[in-house]
Amino acid sequence: xxxxPLEFYFSFRSPYSYLAAPRAFALPxxxxxxxxxxxxxxxxxxxxxxxxxxxxxxxxDVAREARRLDMPFGPVHDPIGDGxxxxxxxxxxxxxxxxxxxxxxxxxxxxxxEAIDVASDAGLRAVCERSGLGWDACTAALExxxxxxxxxxxxAALAELGHWGVPVFVFAGELFWxxxxxxxxxxxxxxxxxxxxx
Amino acid sequence: xxxxxxxxxxxxxxxxxxxxxxxxxxxxxxxAGARRRLGRRxxxxxxxxxxxxxxxxxxxxxxxxxxxxEVRLLLRPVVRRGIRADPAVELKRxxxxxxxRRLGRRTGLALARSEPLAADDVAFxxxxxxxxxxxxxxxxxxxxxxxxxxxxxxxxxxRADYGRLWxxxxxxxxxxxxxxxxxxxxxxxxxxxxxxxxxAAWVHGQWFFAHDRLAQIAERLDDLxxxxxx
Numbered sequence: 001x002x003x004x005p006l007e008f009y010f011s012f013r014s015p016y017s018y019l020a021a022p023r024a025f026a027l028p029x030x031x032x033x034x035x036x037x038x039x040x041x042x043x044x045x046x047x048x049x050x051x052x053x054x055x056x057x058x059x060x061d062v063a064r065e066a067r068r069l070d071m072p073f074g075p076v077h078d079p080i081g082d083g084x085x086x087x088x089x090x091x092x093x094x095x096x097x098x099x100x101x102x103x104x105x106x107x108x109x110x111x112x113x114e115a116i117d118v119a120s121d122a123g124l125r126a127v128c129e130r131s132g133l134g135w136d137a138c139t140a141a142l143e144x145x146x147x148x149x150x151x152x153x154x155x156a157a158l159a160e161l162g163h164w165g166v167p168v169f170v171f172a173g174e175l176f177w178x179x180x181x182x183x184x185x186x187x188x189x190x191x192x193x194x195x196x197x198x
Numbered sequence: 199x200x201x202x203x204x205x206x207x208x209x210x211x212x213x214x215x216x217x218x219x220x221x222x223x224x225x226x227x228x229x230a231g232a233r234r235r236l237g238r239r240x241x242x243x244x245x246x247x248x249x250x251x252x253x254x255x256x257x258x259x260x261x262x263x264x265x266x267x268e269v270r271l272l273l274r275p276v277v278r279r280g281i282r283a284d285p286a287v288e289l290k291r292x293x294x295x296x297x298x299r300r301l302g303r304r305t306g307l308a309l310a311r312s313e314p315l316a317a318d319d320v321a322f323x324x325x326x327x328x329x330x331x332x333x334x335x336x337x338x339x340x341x342x343x344x345x346x347x348x349x350x351x352x353x354x355x356x357r358a359d360y361g362r363l364w365x366x367x368x369x370x371x372x373x374x375x376x377x378x379x380x381x382x383x384x385x386x387x388x389x390x391x392x393x394x395x396x397x398a399a400w401v402h403g404q405w406f407f408a409h410d411r412l413a414q415i416a417e418r419l420d421d422l423x424x425x426x427x428x
Contacts, residue, residue, distance in 0.1 A: 048285065048286070049281070049283070049284075051281055051282070051394060053392045053393075053394050054281065054394055056216060056392070057392065057393075057394075057405070059213055059216045059217050059220070060216065060217075060220040060404070061406070061407075061411070062217075063217045063220045063221060064220075064411075064414055065414075068414070073217060074213075074214050074217035074218060075210065075214035075217075076210065076213050076214055076217065077209050077210045078208070078209040078210070078213060079209075080209075115210050115214065117200075117201055117209075117210075119201070120200060120201070162289050163289070163293075164285075164286040164289060164290070174296075175293070175296075177293065177297070178410070180410050181297070181300070183304075184300040184301075184303075184304075187300075187303070
């Protein structure tokens with residue numbers, strides 16, 4: 001069976017992206033899809049306002065959803081700013097090393113369930129090494145303009161799709177926004193005959 | 199470089215405290231128990247908009263899901279909704295159509311419309327509902343009106359159709375006055391409760407986006423002791 005492309009737009013600053021990530025990376029095990037991870041710059045760093053009410057609701061809603069999904073949530077350390085950008089750059093390096101799944105899951109869990117400050121070298125180094133990435137290569141990635149260009153291109157691609165938030169999945173031109181829309185995405189994948197034999 | 203105390207407060211202490219406090223449920227459970235001892239039912243306040251397809255999904259589903267529980271569904275229509283000065287408002291309204299279509303499929307509902315409705319075109323429905331007393335007849339009207347609006351028709355909104363539905367379910371002509379004031383009251387109440395968009399269900403101190411947290415609303419009611427009886 002030939003595989004179909006599936007894009008996964010993700011932000012390290014989005015706790016909903018954290019909830020989506022384990023199920024997103026497991027999709028190629030159950031469907032004939034080629035998952036491409038696309039890390040994007042957080043909404044609040046793209047000039048979009050996030051009112052206080054939305055921020056508070058997100059934390060409370062994610063706490064309920066995390067319980068439903070049996071995932072840890074809290075204590076957290078908001079990575080907005082340098083922390084988010086550093087994770088995005090290391091995320092691109094992790095793609096080149098074939099370890100994006102390990103890095104994204106480890107870093108997002110560190111941010112949203114272990115209060116790791118990924119803006120600090122100690123915090124980022126811990127998640128890099130737990131993901132099987134060498135620290136020297138990761139520090140080089142932080143200064144690599146080619147990796148920064150890839151992050152900017154991902155962010156621009158999300159805007160070109162006419163979308164604003166994350167996580168977003170794109171399959172055959174159709175957008176699925178939200179960790180709670182993965183079941184709709186899976187219904188579409190099944191409808192396309194892409195489910196793999198178990 | 200380590201974070202400053204102010205940064206630690208904003209980035210770690212405050213959000214972690216919000217999460218931890220959200221898990222404290224005993225005050226709401228105690229309040230619900232006291233309500234029951236006084237013979238009062240639970241309450242779900244649903245802030246919704248007729249121009250919002252996800253509100254249609256929420257009203258149609260919640261109306262059925264709450265039956266069998268000692269819970270009152272209070273329907274609070276609004277017209278103004280969303281994040282103030284949101285640059286993505288038009289994108290969100292268009293995306294909501296496809297999203298509601300997929301959500302509806304989960305429960306066997308098929309959306310007929312493929313274009314957003316203008317809020318002004320259906321503001322009269324919000325005004326009628328806001329001016330009427332809460333109760334089963336109003337609930338039946340809302341279910342029928344939202345079903346007609348989003349599941350049965352795709353063209354212009356015909357006010358006469360909804361007048362007929364109103365008379366069929368409430369036995370009178372639609373209210374001529376008081377509606378817009380009631381809608382503004384609902385919008386103020388929604389802001390006070392903190393939801394910033396529809397459909398939002400306020401369930402004894404917590405709010406949920408009602409179209410995609412239906413199971414969690416039921417779980418909240420179970421937790422508060424308003425379980426469904428067969």
